[in-house]
Amino acid sequence: MKCDRCDSEATVQDITIRNGVRIERHLCEQCARQAGLGGQTNVPLAELLTKWVVASGIGAPANPSTPAPARQAPVTECPACRMTWNEFRQVDRLGCPDCYSAFEGQLGPLLERAHEGGFRHSGKVPTRAASRRAAQAKEESGGAVERAQRINTLRKQLDQAVLAEQYERAAALRDEIRRLGDPGTPPTVI
């Protein structure tokens, strides 16, 4: 098909609907540019997509080692040492131990790529951290055992109260059992 304006081959088709009327134009590349159409016909689709994705912050750059464009970089900085994410990408070294929590979100994917998909520590735990964790676990499990024992006792008291027709006391005991979060408490008909 020939260009509407010259004898060259038309490569751009422009369809506009104006006031319900369909206007179709067939133009060559040069005339299309003059008409303000197809200005980006030479830009590969992949490049356009990449630019769009990067600009909108939807995806990370394909190559992890390529520093992200400045506009995409998060503005966050480590509250302890003031290192920014951009600075880190330039030197490949974090500023202080607190940087790990400050940049946790950004670091995750990067670490996974560097460590065969590893994203969580597995292995040795410093004695201090281990004893802290053990104390915490003990406290948690100790609390759970204690709670279970308390619920058991309350249930017995509840049964006795129902048998003794002490309904007010029974209602209070039921509420207490529910408060302790016992999912197994059967609905008591009082």
Place this chain on the structure above:
Amino acid sequence: MTSIPPSLSFDSRTEWLRGEGRASDVVMSSRIRLARNLAGCPFPHRGTRVHRQASLQLCKKAILAGNLSPRLIWVDLHDASPLERMLLVERHLISKHHSKSRPSAGPPAAGPDDPRGVAISLPDERVSIMVNEEDHLRIQVIRTGLALSECWKEIDEVDNRLEAALPYAYCPRFGYLTSCPTNVGTGLRMSVMLHLPGLRLTGDIERVKRAAGDMNLAVRGFYGEGSEAAGDFYQLSNQTTLGKSERQVLEELEAQIIPKVVEYERVARRTIATKRLAAVEDQVYRALGILTQARLISAEEAMQLLSHLRLGVVLGIIKQIDQSLVNHLMLLVQPAHLQRVLGREMDQDQRRIARGDLLRTKLAR
């Protein structure tokens, strides 16, 4: 003349140079290092000189009070001469990066050298601890032959003792927090120094290197990162530190991967010893000939020839020389060692002459 302090005089009791232990025909040494940092303190590259002075004092105190080894010496690297620093690099006790002069930032512009140091266990040189390198602490244990389990046992204990005195930077998700995220997690680098002349001669070395790469292992030269595989020596080490425990890495390397590489090298050596014995003998005797006759020799040439000689010793072609002597010579031909042995500073040409003299003397029957 640069004098070497008496504290830095090493003798021949260096553990990893013994040429003994499991698979020592192929595995020259095993090494483990752990990267550790102090909680609440900027990493060395980020902190001020005051920060680095504080971390140095804190770590030095803990190291010297930690009863880590029967005899432990401390070297303030910022006060050490360039020759002393080079000597420690050649002995694999500090990294090249740690040896380099680094003026502290801030006024005055060319300030004094950054505060940093190293502790070394003597006389075995098995344990060394760098302070204020890339991380506040870089603990290393190095042993002869394939001995990663033994290295782990020892370094784990050293680490526990230091942790009792120092607040380590650690979090449950990321493990031990390190300056470079490639070390975070266990902070562990497990490596073995392999002598693989057989695989080079059969042409299989590239395949082994590719396979190591596929298993996410790093292949480096005699002097670690960025160094060439001088004399067919290759360091093979793990790269993954997050999500894989120390036990897993140890199991993979010591029980699976390294024994396989050792076996490949032994098969290659057997193959060349049966099919190409004359060629191997020729290479070994030529090496011995040059080493015992040369008047001028570079460190690179000496390393390559000592590698051939080592193969000859291991294959039983050369009987009057033992592996330990060859290992020691590999260090003695290095520039700083040569200057230390002769007790004076020398330029490159003088060293070539001195190296020839030294090799002739040491290898004379």
